[in-house]
Amino acid sequence: MRRPLLSSVAALSLLLATAMASAEAQGIEGKVGRFYEGEGWTVYRLGMSRPLIGPLGTTLHGDYLRRAGGADGAFAGLGVDVTAFQGGGNGPYLVAGLGGGMGSPHSQSFSSLWTSWSAGAGYELVPASFLRFGLEGRWREISLDRRTGFELAAGFSLNFSGGPKAAAPRPGALLTDRPPGAGAAAGDASPIGTTLPAAAHTTAGASRLADSVIRTATDVMGRPYEYGGTGSDGGGFDCSGLIQYAYAHHGIALPRRSTEQARAGTPVKTSLAALAPGDLLTFSNSGGPVTHVGLYIGAGRFIHSASHGVQVSTLSGDDPYGRWWYVRWVGARRLIE
Numbered sequence: 230m231r232r233p234l235l236s237s238v239a240a241l242s243l244l245l246a247t248a249m250a251s252a253e254a255q256g257i258e259g260k261v262g263r264f265y266e267g268e269g270w271t272v273y274r275l276g277m278s279r280p281l282i283g284p285l286g287t288t289l290h291g292d293y294l295r296r297a298g299g300a301d302g303a304f305a306g307l308g309v310d311v312t313a314f315q316g317g318g319n320g321p322y323l324v325a326g327l328g329g330g331m332g333s334p335h336s337q338s339f340s341s342l343w344t345s346w347s348a349g350a351g352y353e354l355v356p357a358s359f360l361r362f363g364l365e366g367r368w369r370e371i372s373l374d375r376r377t378g379f380e381l382a383a384g385f386s387l388n389f390s391g392g393p394k395a396a397a398p399r400p401g402a403l404l405t406d407r408p409p410g411a412g413a414a415a416g417d418a419s420p421i422g423t424t425l426p427a428a429a430h431t432t433a434g435a436s437r438l439a440d441s442v443i444r445t446a447t448d449v450m451g452r453p454y455e456y457g458g459t460g461s462d463g464g465g466f467d468c469s470g471l472i473q474y475a476y477a478h479h480g481i482a483l484p485r486r487s488t489e490q491a492r493a494g495t496p497v498k499t500s501l502a503a504l505a506p507g508d509l510l511t512f513s514n515s516g517g518p519v520t521h522v523g524l525y526i527g528a529g530r531f532i533h534s535a536s537h538g539v540q541v542s543t544l545s546g547d548d549p550y551g552r553w554w555y556v557r558w559v560g561a562r563r564l565i566e
Contacts, residue, residue, distance in 0.1 A: 258288055262382025264369060269297040272382055276310075280537065286312045292328055303337055304371070306330015308345070314553050315363075320514060321352050324365060334374055343373040347380065355536050356456075361386040435565045438479060439507025442565070446475040446524050446532045446539070453538045466534040468522050472509060475524060481564065487511070490562075491519040497561035501529055501544060504561060510544075511560040519559065 256278045264270040276290025288310040296302035308328030315322035329344040349367030356362070362385050370377045455465030460474045469487040476483050484490050491511045497503050504510075504525050510533075512521040523533030523542070529551075532541050544558060545551030 256386050258290065258384060258386040260363075260365070260382040260384030262365075262380055262384075263297070264294060264378055264380045266369075266371075266376045266378030268300065270294045270302075270304075271297050272380060274308075274382065274384070276308075278386060286315055288312065292330070294332070301336050302332075302334045303339070304330060304332030304343055304373075305339060306332070306343070306345075314550070315351070315353060319354050320553075321350060323350050324348070324367065326367075332373065334376070341373055343371055345369060345371045349380075359387060361536075436506075439505065439565050441479055442475050442481075442507055443524060443526050443532070445478040446471060447526075447541075449474075450532075450539050450541075452534070454534050454536050458534075466539060468534050471532075471534040471539060472522050472524055476564065483564070487522045488519050490522055491560060492562075494562040494564040495566070497563050499558065499560055505563065507563075507565050509562040509564055510558060511562070512554065512557045513559045514557060521557070525561070 258274070258276045258278050260272070260274040262272040262274075264272050271294070273293045273295075274290050276288045278286060278288040280286045290308050290310065292304070292306050292308050294304040306329050308326050310324055310326035313323040314320070315324070325346075325348040327344070327346055329342070331339040331341065332343050333340050347367040347369040349365060351363050351365035353361050353363040362383075364383050365381070367380045367382075368377070369380045449460060449466070449471070452460065453465040454467065455470075456467055457470070458465040458467050459470040460466050466474065469485060469490055472487075472490060473483045473485060483493055490509060494509065497505075497508055506525060506527040508525040510523040510525055510531050511519045512523070514520050521533070521535075523531040525531045526541070529545060530541055530543050531554075532539065534540075535542075542554055543551035544555050546555050
């Protein structure tokens with residue numbers, strides 16, 4: 230029995246060491262909680278997180294569990310979590326993890342090997358681009374004496390990444406290999422003018438103008454999310470700041486706030502078939518007031534500034550991450566006729 234357990238811990242340790250050596254950490258996470266087994270255990274966790282692909286992310290962490298009430302018993306070790314839909318803004322996410330180490334249920338000797346698995350869900354709040362708060366609940370099983378129970382933890386995450394290292398897309402085309410952040414700097418923006426009248430554009434002219442607006446937005450791919458940010462002095466954007474910035478480059482003035490931008494232009498049917506590149510997309514977490522905006526770039530994709538910075542996402546009922554946005558999509562506005 231000890232040999233399979235030892236093999237599991239060794240394999241997990243090798244996995245963690247390899248991942249830590251090769252991965253560029255995007256943030257630091259800290260959590261404190263309670264594992265409700267027997268008299269209960271206090272849980273301390275500190276780790277490094279980074280995105281994987283699409284809606285998935287991972288956290289490599291160290292764990293320390295101590296019996297509540299000062300009784301003898303403690304576990305210490307390493308673990309890895311995989312999350313889905315975390316870091317996309319305020320809302321729920323899923324989490325599952327594996328861990329292992331040394332400990333003893335009735336002393337501080339750390340004389341026995343243990344492994345653990347857990348799965349559950351959490352909810353996070355993102356008050357700023359660099360800071361997240363979360364509450365997480367999991368069902369956990371520890372191999373030593375087969376201890377099982379519910380674990381509840383709260384904590385925070387500090388993000389010190391400038392956003393995902395994604396390639397910038399060309400309007401109406403697949404992602405290219407152009408480096409993020411290449412292109413015009415915020416300080417080169419043209420002065421904001423008055424909104425251009427719809428009658429001033431032919432169909433071809435409107436298409437060229439929409440392509441230019443999209444190009445301006447994709448030129449700042451990789452800029453970090455910044456609450457209240459408008460891209461000034463090469464800084465980050467919030468969602469409405471990016472939209473205002475992209476249109477202002479081409480003489481079209483828009484209101485500053487997403488709720489006001491959601492009333493600009495003319496309404497478009499909330500259907501992918503009805504959208505045109507350059508349309509403004511509006512989103513809501515609860516179906517109420519608009520809480521987020523993006524710029525449609527074609528082929529079911531849109532560019533926006535979310536918690537990981539200026540990025541391209543997909544509207545899709547089938548793709549897991551695309552569905553997260555799809556179910557929150559509440560409207561579209563055409564700003565260029």
